[in-house]
Amino acid sequence: MEWCESMPKIELHAHLNGSIRDSTLLELARALGDKGVIDFSQVEHVILKNDRSLSEVFKLFDLIHIVTTDHSSITRITKEVVEDFASENVVYLELRTTPKVMLALEMRQFGVVGIDLSGNPAVGDWITYLPALRFAREQGLYVTLHCGEVSNSKEIHDMLDFLPQRIGHACFFEEEHWKRLKSSNIPVEICLTSNIRTLSVPTIDAHHFADLYKAKHPLVLCTDDSGVFSTSLSNEYKIAADSFGLGRKQMFELSKNAVEFTFADNVVKEDLRKTFNSGAENLEL
């Protein structure tokens, strides 16, 4: 674990709200309880728990939704999330959030590099979002999609047809989807703990990471919601090492390869390559 923490890492699939510190959530929830907005006694034990069940996970997301509505809380949470990732040697982070007022295009100067399609995968139609995603692409924004979070063959097919720059999860893929994915070489954001906790894959041994890794398909390990799922990016690497027999050199390569899948410009990518090259000299591989 210590070694995984010392290795430079790249996080490309982290939701701001899901990455909130337990201690901060506790503090914000208590304050809302004092104001009478929520019943603090109903949520306290869920916040203090580490091994949350799926229903508790949803309960926490509901709570987070309530506590992240004002500017100062969101500023604080964002700062802490960046600090937490930096403290475990995440050298590049793409954080996802849902702006309530502006559009992504207006905020490019503040670091917006792309857009993501996410939300409840059981509702809505892919076709609804297609014009907006096409427009974003025309404007030069990169696109990543939550894809295959539930079993929906047609939707997965259509999403792959769109040829996004990356996809997240890829859990409920069928044979035809794997073929298309592999031939298109679209990088996959793999979130091991999240997939297990949300019951998207039955066991870690059955996770599609193994097959994709063996096929040398472009992959990046990510946390999804490090706060809600009580994990860290270092922990995800450790799980991959323990479950799929990856050695240090392989973990390092996996981490380094992610530079090429970032939505960063060439200057940033070149900087990251240098960071990894010097990391390789300093780490025991």
Ligand SMILES: [Zn+2]
């Ligand atoms: Zn996600």
